[in-house]
Amino acid sequence: MNFKKILFLLLTLSFYSYAQQGMSEKRDQIKDLKVAFFNSELNLSSTESDKFWPIYNTFDDKQFEIRHQKIKTYRNLMKDQILNKMKEKEASDLLSQIESTDEELYQLRKNLINNLKRVLPKIKIIKLKKAEEDFNRKLLQQYKEKNSKN
Incomplete structure (x- = not known):
């Protein structure tokens, strides 16, 4: 590999790392705002808060992961230039994946509610x-x- 390719690869990786860090910082800021907002709206006692946040954060992290990995992939596949060329079998497979993701998100929400019933x-x-x-x-x-x- 020549020097230009190595330099390009390093710059790309650095940019990707920087972008990820920026996204992570924004997500942390949103999480902080969410904590303050929910504590205010729910009027959680300290005991409730101690039990609530680990359950909710686990749910929120898993939901974020599902949405930003799977759904991002679907959006890329549903761009007009790809969608217009999609065969019926490919569309059927994609629809099955979307339904599966929706079901996964539904089950995740259902589990959250069941877990919260024990503490709130x-x-x-x-x-x-x-x-x-x-x-x-x-x-x-x-x-x-x-x-x-x-």
Whole structure:
């Protein structure tokens, strides 16, 4: 391998590492905001909080992993130039994968609720669902406002 190829490879890896670090930092910032928002909305006692967050964080990490690995792959396959050339068998396989991912996310959510029933009152589990929706709506609104200024 010549020097230019090695240099290009090193720069690519450095950029990739930097991009990953940036994404990780943003995700950590969002997580911090989410913790503050949920604690406020759910009014968790310290005992509830100690039990809630390990369960929720495990769920959230797994959900993030599923969405950003599998769903990203599907989005790439559903670009017009690929989608327009897709054969029926390929479409069938992709649809099966999407259904499987949706089922995996559903089961993950179901397990979260079952685990939380052991540590939180049911009303707080319902409030969690609302808090998640409110938080996501606020985050999306801030994103839209930030992008409209640029």
